[in-house]
Amino acid sequence: MENNDPRKELKVSAIENGTVIDHIPAKSVFQVIRMLGLESIDNQVLFGTNLDSRKFGKKGIIKVSNRYFEAEEINKIALAAPSATLIVIRDFQVVEKKHVSVPDYVEKIVKCFNPNCITNHEAIPTKFTVLSKDDIRLKCQYCEKITVKDDIIFT
């Protein structure tokens, strides 16, 4: 349905070469942009948010020209956008589609939820071991407390 409607297609224009990140929860679009450092690159970046989606209600989409991502780089967005799909475009054609997956370690991007943790009191990048990828449980390597999905705040 959604692809057959030309008016919807126009909302975010197509790119010739690069990466499309689709099915981002609408509220996480800016988060994903920050996580991938897209606010400070020279490439063309197009994005849309609060777009109608049959599956997700409101979704966001980001298109980055002439930029391709390594799995490790892209997987860090899985915490903010577990449903995201990555579409690799070459010459206006979809050449690859993949889903993001939560990594084994998470560094820097998440705050430890424990207010007494040393990482919340000194300038220390956080480090977590991912104990569970489905319901997302992150064990802080410093205070050893577990930050769960609902407590995740991005730095």
Add this chain to the structure above:
Amino acid sequence: MKNRSLISINDFSKEEQIGILDLAESFEKQPTRKILEGHVVANLFFEPSTRTRLSFDTAVNRLGGKVIGFADTSSTSVQKGESLKDTIIMVSNYSDLIVMRHPKDGSARYASEVSSVPIINAGDGANQHPTQCLLDMYSIRKTQGTLENLDIAFVGDLKYGRTVHSLVMALTNFNCRFHLVSPPELKLPSAVKMHIKEKQLEYTQYTELQDVLPIADIVYMTRIQRERFSDPIEYEKVKNAYILRNNMLKGSKESLRILHPLPRVNEINVDIDDNPKAYYFQQALNGVYVRQALVTSILGVI
């Protein structure tokens, strides 16, 4: 173990833990030796803990080592806003080993990442206090002759007590049975209980202290703090329910020993102090031998 930091009890394997206890035994027999001459140990107490600090001081002094450092931060550059990182790097230039106590969780692990000398964690906030755990293990082994197959009762605040969590975790390597006595609000956290289950060991939860006294080999008492309760009425209800008195020990095992990490408030009545089953003061002294074993192992002089 040379040059290794000890931040969490799990940093040492079961065999390494036993090795420390064996070595501590030899220090108990002969606590004064000049084997640390020429070594400098820094004791950094970012929050005061007289008991733990004196124990480390004594351990090092009796072996002829020098101790530098501070007992609180009032006259240090920490007060001027110096970061933990800078303090640790500075002190690691002057010492061979750093012992630290700090109010923030995870501070010791972080210090071990920035320090050029090993760190012994003497308590990081509510997180870990591994030397307490080792001295508890030492005390249990010494009084029972073994760490295996014992019935260990933990009493009081099992939810927030970090010494309880570490000791339970450590004892799951020794096939012990756990008897957990606490008010419903202060039960052992499920993560720790899960750990017991993973090792296929048994635990039983109780609300009555009297129920565990006939079966226990060790009763590990802890203090219930008022500030743990959101409702003061709840605190009033339980505060006297977990006080151990001498007359309650009738019918307990001859070999039962009572431990407590100290300081106690009123949870062990003073009428028990003269009972041979009271072991908490000796337990504290054992801390010196365990710390001697740790310091000498990490400095590699033994």
